[in-house]
Amino acid sequence: MVASIQSFLQISSDALLVTDIQGKIQSVNDAFLQLMGDESAAQWEGQPLLEMIDSVDFLWDDFIRTSPSEKASLALKRVLLHVSAILDQENNMVLVKCEKNKEDIEVPEHLEKGIDRLVEMLDAREKKYEGNLTDIQRVLNNTFERIDRYKLISHNVTDVVCLHDPVTAQYLYVSPSLEESSGYAPEEYIGKTPYEFFHPDDLSKLAPDHRNKQKGEDPQGKMEYRMKVKDRPNENGYRWMEAVSRPIMDDQGNVVMLISSSRDIHDQKMAQVEKQTFFDYYKILANKIPNGAVFLLDKDSNYLIAEGEELKRIGRKPEDYVGKHTEEVFDERGKQEVQPYFYRVLKGERVRFEFQNFGNHYQVLGEPYINEEGEVQCGIILLQNITDSKLFEEKLKQTVYELNFQKSALDISAYVSISDRDGIITYVNDRLCQISGYRHDELVGQSHSLFNSHYHPNSYWDEMYSRLRTGEVWHGEMKNRDKNGDSFWADTYIVPFKNAKGEITQYVSIRFDVTQRKLMEEDLKAKNFELDSFVYHTSHDLRAPLTSILGLVNIILMEEDKENIMDYTRMIQSSILRLDDFIKSILTYSQNSNSERKYIFINFHDIIDANLQELRYLKNFDKVDITVNLENDIPFYCDPIRLNIIFKNIISNSIKYAHHDRDYNFLKIKVKQTAEFAQILFEDNGQGINEEYQGRIFDMFYRANEASDGSGLGLYIVKQTMDRLGGIIRFQSVYNRGTTFTLEIPNKPPDVEPDYE
Incomplete structure (x- = not known):
């Protein structure tokens, strides 16, 4: 043996042994003998290490080539020895460091028997590898053959199959499918525990399950948890899994290992989350609709949600x-x-109906929620109590009746947008795109200031932002601007959404169209102003002649001279005629405003002749040369009453305001008929209209001629009448030279329904 290795053996406090390349023990040190409880090193020399540790699932060639950092994955639990490192390798000698596998680990009492039995079977000091060695190997082989089968099966399934140390839960084996589910390679799990990969909120599920399996208990159910994933930012670092685990027992019922199988349920869980978000969205809508309620029905006609103020009321x-x-x-x-209406909704129909119940009158709108494949996913029912106000019925017709569901519940009746905490738009529904004229991609990523009409003062926006920043729901009517610069009004709710920490993460804006109502309000204001003006001028113009008459009567009562009395009487007659003319103008105005339009065949020759006959007694009538020119004989259909109003007022004005100091005054009337309209021209050489007054000649009670004693209603009535007929009136006038009026009136045959208001 190399001297340096022998020296190292003697001075090291670690348990070391040296083998040859075939695995036969050449030498052991004192620390190893102490670890094994032996006094003599001789009995170990020449012993085959491979036979002691059982070579099942273990190749010596692989072992000696494995780096120190990977030795933990080759934990030799079958002999309760753990090879942690190869310290040196030269001259075909392998230096191995050994230690007790379970040293310094607190072993639960219920595992003591299983571990003690393994120690007993593998204790070389007592068994001497004689007698019961075959039985020992048989017991172990049976156990590990079962484990090997688990491994083999796990390579052919999509579930993640793992083997665990029963005490620490460390991963001893992980199937290849782990990488597809989590992005981690199996070797990255080996030696670590599930506690390192579970979501922190799910650890409370893991510990009890681990304890139960240590006791040898069979699984009581499946556990759902979030598993850490690698390099997948779209999944926020975790993926939902469903796991079941069970203990692996030896032939005497002792727990020797744990096995777990995990199935990927992430898409299913995300669908559940999306479904819950869908429900929550509707609950918000339901509780914001006055006197309303919202129901969601599944495809089998079962109620999914039922929310709303009306439910509480009843x-x-x-x-x-x-x-x-x-x-x-x-x-x-x-x-x-x-x-039956609910069933129709679930078949894909949109319904609207009314019914009475609980002493109330209800209006109901039903809309199917259809996915991208055209399948009905659920039915959405919006109920509204309309007992107290028919105004809501009108609003419902305008805003809720035209339902258009896509993905959001609020698409039933509203323009919906979602923005992040900074006010940047992240979602818009189709209805908002339709009303605003913008495409989805033109709105997403932009601020809501895109809709700012600059109608509201700064105080309006300050109040809105102040409430939203505190997390309150803001409600108000807002004037918006579309892509073309046109305005639209919306009854708007803005709802702040908060996370678990109470921080605002996004805002949901729900708008109901009230443009028509606002236009009606503005029109009503204009009409009220016009009515006030009408009452004022009418009372003034009625009282003036009456006051004059009353004064003249008082003078007559005191007058004795018959000539003077005759003069006063003629003055009274003039006032009465002026009063009569004014009353006729008012009646004409009322007739134009209130009478129905009746379209019949028009003979312009008869219309003009009748008006000239009626006006022949008008002062200075005989001083105006009136000529008529009718072109084309195409049938023309119009309302004769209103046509007479127009001709009478314009002809009478030409006569009244003729230049009576001139030798020759004329009025030319020219009518040209086509299939689409009649063009009528009135040209005179009268007093004309001063340029500074021309912009107001169609105003009520406006008199462009200071010397006029007329009502000031004539041209106003002409303009209103033309509007009622859907026509156009234009004029050109030069002061002291004359005026030309040009009219275009639509031809309305009997089979054409008039649509002008």
Whole structure:
């Protein structure tokens, strides 16, 4: 033996032995004898180490080539010796360090018998490898043949199969499928414990299971846990697994090893999480809808969720529905009137209906939730109590009736977006894209300031952000701007979502379209202003002639001169005629505003002639030369009442405001008919309209001529009438030279339904 090796043996405190290349022991040191409980080294010399440790599943050539860092994976538990390192190798001599395998480990009492028996069978000092060696090997071989079979099977399944030390739970063997599930190579697990790879929140499941298997108990069920994964950022460092483990026993019932099998259930768990998120989303919606409730039904017509303010109001709880079939919930009347609609939803139909129950009137909207494969996943039912207000019914028609489910429950009736804690958009539904004119990719990654119409003051935004930062739900009406710069109004809820630490992680914005209502409100304000103006001017223009008449009557009562009385009477007549003219204008305005449109065949010659006959007694009528030119004989259909209003007002204006100091005044009327419209031209050489007044001639009660004693309603009525007919009116005027009005009125044959308002 090499002197340096012999010297090292004598001075080392580690248990060492030296073998030749075939594995026969050449020498042992005192520390080894002390470890084994022997006094003489002679009995060890020449002994075959390989026979002592049983060469099953162990090749000497592989052993001597294995690096020190890998020796732990070759733990020779069959002899309770652990080869931890090869210290030197030269001259075909192998220097081996040995130690007790279970040294310094607290062994549970229920494992003592199994370990003691192995020690007893393998104690070379007592057994001398005689007599019972065959029985010892038979017992061990039976145990390890079972283990080998586990290994062989594990190479052909997708589950991760592992063998564990029963005391420490260290991995002794891991099947190749580990790498596919976790990204770790099997050798990275060897010598480590499951405690190093379980998610911290799942460790509480592992310890009790380990203790039960140490006692030899059979598995009581499957354990779900999160396993650490490697180089997979999309899975947040862990992947869900489902495991079952059991003890491996020797022929006397002692636990010698543990085996576990883990199945990948990550996709299944993620689907469950997504489903729960889907449910939570609807619960939020349900509890934000005034006097409403939301139900989700599975494909078998069982209730999945039942939430909402209306349930509380009628004394119902979610548990009265959830998990039950509609057959269990409905009474006989409900089964006849309501349940058939639910079945239609689950078949893929969109439904809308109303019913009465609990003394209330309800409106119900049903929408199937359909996946990308076109399969109905569940039915979504939105219920609303509309007893107290039909206004909500109108809102429901405008915003909820046009349901369009995709992936989110809120797509039923709302424009939905989700943004991160910094306000950057991460999701938008199709309805928001439709109303805003933006594509999905144009919105995701942008801020909601993209919709800012700059209508609201800074205080509006300050109040909103202040509430959201404290985690409160914000609600308000917001004027938005679409891609084209047009405005749309939304009744908006913004809901902050928090994580387990109470930190806001994202915001969900739910918008209901109220554009039509806001436009109606603005139109109503304009009409109220117009009405106030109308009342003011009407009262003024009615009182002025009456006051004049009353004054003249008082003068007449005191007057004795008949000539003066006649003058005063003529003045009274003038005031009465002016008052009559004003009242006629008001009646004409009312007639245009309230009468229904009736479209019949129009003879323009008759229309013009009738108006000229009616106006022939108008002052200065005979001083205006009126000519009429009618082109084409194409049938034209229109509302004759409104057409007469237009002709009468424009012709009378031309006569009233003719230049009476001129020798010649004219009015030319030209009508050209086509299949689409009639173009009507009124051209005169009257007083004309001053340029500074031209922008207001169609306003109510506006008089462009200061000398006029008219009502100020004539051209206003003409414009309103043209709007009712869907026509266009334009004019050109030069002061003191005359005015030309050009009208285009649609031709509406009887089979064409008028659609102008």
